[in-house]
Amino acid sequence: MSMNYQQYLSKTAMGLEPSGIRKFFDLAASMEDVISLGVGEPDFVTPWNIREYAIEALQDGFTSYTANAGLLELRQEISNYLNRRFNVDYRAEDQVIVTVGASQSIDLAFRSILNPGDEVLIIEPAFVSYSALVTLAGGVPIQVETNASNGFKVTPEQLEDAITDKTKAILLCTPNNPTGTSLNKLELTAIASVVEKHDLLVVSDEIYAELTYDQEFSSFASIPGMYERTITVNGFSKGFAMTGWRLGFLAAPQELIHVMVKIYQYTTMCAPTMLQMGAIEALRNSSMQVEKMRQNYWRRRNFTVQSLNKIGLECHTPGGAFYVFPSIQQTGLSSEEFAAGLLQEEKVAVVPGNAFGPSGEGYIRCSYATSIEQIETAMNRIGRYIESIEKKKKPKLENVK
Numbered sequence: 227m228s229m230n231y232q233q234y235l236s237k238t239a240m241g242l243e244p245s246g247i248r249k250f251f252d253l254a255a256s257m258e259d260v261i262s263l264g265v266g267e268p269d270f271v272t273p274w275n276i277r278e279y280a281i282e283a284l285q286d287g288f289t290s291y292t293a294n295a296g297l298l299e300l301r302q303e304i305s306n307y308l309n310r311r312f313n314v315d316y317r318a319e320d321q322v323i324v325t326v327g328a329s330q331s332i333d334l335a336f337r338s339i340l341n342p343g344d345e346v347l348i349i350e351p352a353f354v355s356y357s358a359l360v361t362l363a364g365g366v367p368i369q370v371e372t373n374a375s376n377g378f379k380v381t382p383e384q385l386e387d388a389i390t391d392k393t394k395a396i397l398l399c400t401p402n403n404p405t406g407t408s409l410n411k412l413e414l415t416a417i418a419s420v421v422e423k424h425d426l427l428v429v430s431d432e433i434y435a436e437l438t439y440d441q442e443f444s445s446f447a448s449i450p451g452m453y454e455r456t457i458t459v460n461g462f463s464k465g466f467a468m469t470g471w472r473l474g475f476l477a478a479p480q481e482l483i484h485v486m487v488k489i490y491q492y493t494t495m496c497a498p499t500m501l502q503m504g505a506i507e508a509l510r511n512s513s514m515q516v517e518k519m520r521q522n523y524w525r526r527r528n529f530t531v532q533s534l535n536k537i538g539l540e541c542h543t544p545g546g547a548f549y550v551f552p553s554i555q556q557t558g559l560s561s562e563e564f565a566a567g568l569l570q571e572e573k574v575a576v577v578p579g580n581a582f583g584p585s586g587e588g589y590i591r592c593s594y595a596t597s598i599e600q601i602e603t604a605m606n607r608i609g610r611y612i613e614s615i616e617k618k619k620k621p622k623l624e625n626v627k
Contacts, residue, residue, distance in 0.1 A: 261600050262593075275511055275512065280500050298318060298319070300502045304324070314477070327474045332397075345366045349380045352369075357369070377405075378402065389420075395426055406551065408545030426455065436516055464547075529598060534550060538556065
């Protein structure tokens with residue numbers, strides 16, 4: 227007997243759209259000779275000292291559960307790191323949680339603060355999971371669209387226009403995925419005035435904090451008056467090249483952390499112990515390796531932006547992360563049409579901009595977290611693809627008799 231599972235499945239889960247990033251990544255993985263500028267993952271291997279420390283921890287028998295919030299030793303290192311790097315002071319004992327990736331931190335944040343119907347402002351283009359996580363927590367994601375005219379930076383006026391009596395929080399991501407836009411202290415202070423005026427919370431995704439290029443990174447919790455209103459999300463995946471380790475962390479006022487730990491007790495228990503040991507070493511002794519990777523990304527960013535503008539795809543210079551977000555509007559193709567054609571004809575995988583919300587239509591996301599040689603080849607292929615599009619657009623001349 228065949229089962230009709232539709233009646234058993236969650237309507238909320240069924241209503242979620244599949245990740246637009248994974249769609250093109252999975253397609254590219256099935257093809258040969260593809261250069262992937264799609265998935266946002268460092269091409270660097272985790273520094274050896276971090277791997278060695280985790281291996282030794284495993285050999286020494288660190289295989290038991292830790293406290294739900296994570297090893298106190300690691301939480302102390304996180305506290306020291308946030309204070310040292312970003313001038314925010316969180317107590318290790320009751321204001322920090324070690325999570326299974328930064329995405330879980332965001333999930334915990336929304337589950338802890340949202341009641342059914344509460345609205346969260348999501349600044350678009352935005353990472354694909356944000357709206358989904360708000361929805362799964364019973365909230366309502368409200369998109370605030372930005373555009374290329376000011377480098378995809380949200381303005382206080384845009385936030386004011388989107389706020390209603392149901393607005394509970396704003397999600398900030400700076401440097402941003404997918405645009406690479408990085409907000410400076412003055413811009414964050416302007417947002418903070420809106421937050422305070424409307425008595426809101428902020429979930430600040432700072433996973434790309436170590437990958438900021440043209441200005442010093444400012445943590446939102448360091449803005450005057452925002453410490454009490456901010457849930458700071460960060461982790462090891464991007465800056466420390468530890469994506470597969472799935473280690474993140476969040477820091478927040480103790481009252482919020484108390485509720486998050488209760489949720490964590492029933493859903494995850496704790497992050498893997500030996501990997502937490504590796505993270506201790508990452509925070510203590512890996513700043514030189516992190517800086518070396520950052521400088522490498524900076525050189526790749528400059529080359530990629532210059533190359534894209536040269537071949538006719540207008541592209542602003544991102545202030546952080548490892549993405550560029552060029553416009554493909556001049557080709558006359560939609561984002562999905564452009565990405566699909568580029569993959570089929572030239573074997574270069576990019577992510578269509580509409581995967582990051584409606585305001586991403588007309589753009590593509592390219593990750594420069596790959597070698598400069600691969601990027602150069604990819605740029606040549608994209609240039610060739612642009613030329614082929616232009617040729618197809620030219621009308622054919624008929625013979626005149």
